[in-house]
Amino acid sequence: xxxxxxxxxxxxxxxxxxxxxxxxxxxxxxxxxxxxxxxxxxxxxxxxxxxxxxxxxxxxxxxxxxxxxxxxxxxxxxxxxxxxxxxxxxxxxxxxxxxxxxxxxxxxxxxxxxxxxxxxxxxxxxxxxxxxxxxxxxxxxxxxxxxxxxxxxxxxxxxxxxxxxxxxxxxxxxxxxxxxxxxxxxxxxxxxxxxxxxxxxxxxxxxxxxxxxxxxxxxxxxxxxxxxxxxxxxxxxxxxxxxxxxxxxxxxxxxxxxxxxxxxxxxxxxxxxxxxxxxxxxxxxxxxxxxxxxxxxxxxxxxxxxxxxxxxxxxxxxxxxxxxxxxxxxxxxxxxxxxxxxxxxxxxxxxxxxxxxxxxxxxxxxxxxxxxxxxxxxxxxxxxxxxxxxxxxxxxxxxxxxxxxxxxxxxxxxxxxxxxxxxxxxxxxxxxxxxxxxxxxxxxxxxxxxxxxxxxxxxxxxxxxxxxxxxxxxxxxxxxxxxxxxxxxxxxxxxxxxxxxxxxxxxxxxxxxxxxxxxxxxxxxxxxxxxxxxxxxxxxxxxxxxxxxxxxxxxxxxxxxxxxxxxxxxxxxxxxxxxxxxxxxxxxxxxxxxxxxxxxxxxxxxxxxxxxxxxxxxxxxxxxxxxxxxxxxxxxxxxxxxxxxxxxxxxxxxxxxxxxxxxxx
Amino acid sequence: xxxxxxxxxxxxxxxxxxxxxxxxxxxxxxxxxxxxxxxxxxxxxxxxxxxxxxxxxxxxxxxxxxxxxxxxxxxxxxxxxxxxxxxxxxxxxxxxxxxxxxxxxxxxxxxxxxxxxxxxxxxxxxxxxxxxxxxxxxxxxxxxxxxxxxxxxxxxxxxxxxxxxxxxxxxxxxxxxxxxxxxxxxxxxxxxxxxxxxxxxxxxxxxxxxxxxxxxxxxxxx
Numbered sequence: 008x009x010x011x012x013x014x015x016x017x018x019x020x021x022x023x024x025x026x027x028x029x030x031x032x033x034x035x036x037x038x039x040x041x042x043x044x045x046x047x048x049x050x051x052x053x054x055x056x057x058x059x060x061x062x063x064x065x066x067x068x069x070x071x072x073x074x075x076x077x078x079x080x081x082x083x084x085x086x087x088x089x090x091x092x093x094x095x096x097x098x099x100x101x102x103x104x105x106x107x108x109x110x111x112x113x114x115x116x117x118x119x120x121x122x123x124x125x126x127x128x129x130x131x132x133x134x135x136x137x138x139x140x141x142x143x144x145x146x147x148x149x150x151x152x153x154x155x156x157x158x159x160x161x162x163x164x165x166x167x168x169x170x171x172x173x174x175x176x177x178x179x180x181x182x183x184x185x186x187x188x189x190x191x192x193x194x195x196x197x198x199x200x201x202x203x204x205x206x207x208x209x210x211x212x213x214x215x216x217x218x219x220x221x222x223x224x225x226x227x228x229x230x231x232x233x234x235x236x237x238x239x240x241x242x243x244x245x246x247x248x249x250x251x252x253x254x255x256x257x258x259x260x261x262x263x264x265x266x267x268x269x270x271x272x273x274x275x276x277x278x279x280x281x282x283x284x285x286x287x288x289x290x291x292x293x294x295x296x297x298x299x300x301x302x303x304x305x306x307x308x309x310x311x312x313x314x315x316x317x318x319x320x321x322x323x324x325x326x327x328x329x330x331x332x333x334x335x336x337x338x339x340x341x342x343x344x345x346x347x348x349x350x351x352x353x354x355x356x357x358x359x360x361x362x363x364x365x366x367x368x369x370x371x372x373x374x375x376x377x378x379x380x381x382x383x384x385x386x387x388x389x390x391x392x393x394x395x396x397x398x399x400x401x402x403x404x405x406x407x408x409x410x411x412x413x414x415x416x417x418x419x420x421x422x423x424x425x426x427x428x429x430x431x432x433x434x435x436x437x438x439x440x441x442x443x444x445x446x447x448x449x450x451x452x453x454x455x456x457x458x459x460x461x462x463x464x465x466x467x468x469x470x471x472x473x474x475x476x477x478x479x480x481x482x483x484x485x486x487x488x489x490x491x492x493x494x495x496x497x498x499x500x501x502x503x504x505x506x507x508x509x510x511x512x513x514x515x516x517x518x519x520x521x522x523x524x525x526x527x528x529x530x531x532x533x534x535x536x537x538x539x540x541x542x543x544x545x546x547x548x549x550x551x552x553x554x555x556x557x558x559x560x561x562x563x564x565x566x567x568x569x570x571x572x573x574x575x576x577x578x579x580x581x582x583x584x585x586x587x588x589x590x591x592x593x594x595x596x597x598x599x600x601x602x603x604x605x606x607x608x609x610x611x612x613x614x615x616x617x618x619x620x621x622x623x624x625x626x627x628x629x630x631x632x633x634x635x636x637x638x639x640x641x642x643x644x645x646x647x648x649x650x651x652x653x654x655x656x657x658x659x660x661x662x663x664x665x666x667x668x669x670x671x672x
Numbered sequence: 673x674x675x676x677x678x679x680x681x682x683x684x685x686x687x688x689x690x691x692x693x694x695x696x697x698x699x700x701x702x703x704x705x706x707x708x709x710x711x712x713x714x715x716x717x718x719x720x721x722x723x724x725x726x727x728x729x730x731x732x733x734x735x736x737x738x739x740x741x742x743x744x745x746x747x748x749x750x751x752x753x754x755x756x757x758x759x760x761x762x763x764x765x766x767x768x769x770x771x772x773x774x775x776x777x778x779x780x781x782x783x784x785x786x787x788x789x790x791x792x793x794x795x796x797x798x799x800x801x802x803x804x805x806x807x808x809x810x811x812x813x814x815x816x817x818x819x820x821x822x823x824x825x826x827x828x829x830x831x832x833x834x835x836x837x838x839x840x841x842x843x844x845x846x847x848x849x850x851x852x853x854x855x856x857x858x859x860x861x862x863x864x865x866x867x868x869x870x871x872x873x874x875x876x877x878x879x880x881x882x883x884x885x886x887x888x889x890x891x892x893x894x
Binding site: 407413 | 790831834845847870873
């Protein structure tokens with residue numbers, strides 16, 4: 008009663024509804040359906056790193072919806088799951104929506120049970136019910152409601168089916184929640200006696216004010232959950248902590264299996280009981296084509312060629328050939344050089360002829376003639392096509408299979424198959440990829456991945472330009488690929504040797520291979536592009552302004568002169584110094600500068616190869632530099648940056664001399 | 673080889689657990705009139721003048737009793753699917769049947785388990801020593817399954833919390849049906865309606881009771 012009163016008093020304000028669930032269950036698309044606003048629809052652990060929030064009107068209620076990163080249970084494994092749980096613990100939700108896949112009800116129900124035990128008002132959403140029905144499984148939501156004591160809805164979120172009912176239940180639950188007492192009784196779980204007893208003892212000891220039920224807190228304390236222990240430490244007296252420790256010790260002495268194991272075995276048994284009652288099975292099993300293909304793609308003998316085909320057609324042909332070739336050519340020469348640039352140059356000549364203000368906008372490094380042109384004519388088509396290809400691989404369920412295929416190889420460089428996702432994403436945008444390294448489970452893996460991304464994974468803008476520049480010269484592209492791969496492997500092997508810590512372990516869920524839905528792929532591409540442009544366009548404009556400032560103040564000349572020494576040392580023309588300097592403001596900016604130089608025929612073949620290699624290895628762009636600081640801390644980011652500065656030019660020096668020795672000019 | 677009565681075995685077992693595992697000094701006063709206890713003294717398995725009560729022979733015999741009891745429980749839980757309240761009682765009866773090498777056969781059949789269903793360690797027997805991998809068994813670590821073989825997870829053999837958490841998060845818990853699809857380059861398996869890929873380090877902790885018994889026996893003959 009007391010609790011209900013409290014809730015209705017709060018009902019005047021904004022209601023907070025949090026959506027939780029495992030990856031690949033259609034959480035984001037439930038969110039989109041409820042909010043009417045797009046978020047990334049994720050198919051692997053990792054896209055929903057950032058939170059998606061939306062305010063919506065449901066009936067007469069004002070609701071704030073929050074979509075969280077995927078989580079399997081209340082025990083967090085990765086940084087992301089930790090974040091997801093923190094939101095649950097700290098945000099005081101009025102309602103939690105737990106989304107599960109109908110196909111995997113039994114495996115996901117334990118989390119529902121935990122949420123109920125934690126004292127949250129919960130609605131269970133059984134999503135992707137169409138796929139389950141296709142396989143002969145139907146789910147009786149009435150029965151689920153009975154045994155769990157909470158509302159349950161079956162949905163097909165991508166088809167928006169069941170959403171109306173869900174909305175109705177949300178409004179209902181927010182205004183007249185199912186009485187708390189009956190909920191607790193209905194879902195009473197019988198833990199092993201000793202655990203039950205210890206947990207009850209703890210429950211009565213806790214005196215602080217928490218947003219989670221004291222019962223679940225006690226269980227988590229017994230499971231030695233570090234964060235919960237810290238949380239309780241903050242709110243309880245010193246004495247109490249001692250008695251908590253005592254109870255824990257006593258329990259541990261009497262059972263020799265870890266508490267979390269026994270707790271989860273119990274939860275599982277309960278979940279099984281419930282799902283047995285509510286799942287109607289019609290035996291029907293046919294090995295489908297997609298299943299067969301998914302199987303094959305995991306065999307190295309087929310998987311590796313398939314991966315090479317994917318990289319060849321997806322990255323080389325589509326991103327390099329079509330994006331960086333056809334599209335860039337068209338936008339550059341047809342749109343900008345023939346239409347936009349002449350128009351603005353003419354316009355500014357009429358308003359403010361000559362002078363530095365004029366050159367700020369339409370000069371050699373002008374905001375429009377350089378900044379906007381680079382961003383729209385060179386970067387947009389390349390990055391856009393890459394994100395399209397990546398989203399295609401993601402939506403089809405192919406990405407995690409690459410992880411399973413390459414895990415053994417990645418172990419050699421201190422990473423696991425999980426790192427395949429950020430590394431491949433790095434081929435699109437290293438900055439975004441560095442952010443996604445959060446999905447890696449250990450700090451060691453995150454450091455190795457960040458370093459390799461900074462040093463030797465070219466982003467799509469660089470890739471596109473470099474392919475366009477080098478592919479006309481036969482072996483040059485292969486040589487570049489060889490050197491970059493060698494640097495990647497050698498540095499990875501060394502880091503794996505040098506860094507302390509355990510070897511990573513690998514586990515990943517393989518979602519069924521599905522024909523990608525064009526609408527999903529387009530939405531994902533759009534969301535990523537939007538993120539990219541929000542981040543990139545201002546930097547391009549600012550870079551133009553800074554270069555312009557540097558030019559008129561002379562600082563730019565000085566920096567270029569300083570860079571001239573190492574640049575000459577590796578046998579390049581001084582013109583390349585500018586490209587390197589641009590490169591720092593924006594990695595791809597530098598790449599585009601290289602493109603210009605080659606088009607003007609300033610560089611010899613040897614110079615082009617060396618320039619391409621050094622530029623790929625050279626300092627990450629300023630955006631990535633900032634991301635490195637944000638994710639890895641200032642000290643490590645600086646260390647990485649300085650190492651790369653020296654390393655890239657050293658490789659250039661060696662390569663230049665080898666090429667001279669071979670007689671390449 | 674001693675021919676012990678059931679009552680004698682019970683005494684040896686509980687004394688061993690008290691002394692070896694709980695590190696307590698048991699009170700023998702309540703036992704001093706027990707005929708079975710007196711027989712044990714007569715047979716020089718127990719010597720109350722010693723600080724640890726057991727003679728060397730007695731210690732070995734007691735350890736074997738514990739081993740038989742826990743193996744019996746494992747057998748009941750994994751193969752015969754007996755649930756907890758019944759298990760202890762049935763285990764107590766069952767253990768006395770496991771003599772003269774039978775216990776080693778059971779141990780091998782179960783894949784040399786390290787713990788009983790309650791997680792207590794099972795003392796090693798001759799059959800466990802020196803055997804990393806024994807061909808003849810029904811329960812195998814997932815890493816030793818052949819592609820296409822399926823079974824039911826019977827237990828998870830690790831105390832490493834991180835590994836445990838990962839396995840729990842995937843729902844890899846006793847009772848689930850599991851089918852191995854690939855061993856290379858990763859261990860890929862199907863469980864319920866999901867597929868997962870894991871590495872060897874994780875796959876060695878998951879123990880599976882083979883469902884296709886014919887196949888299991890064939891493996892045994894290899």
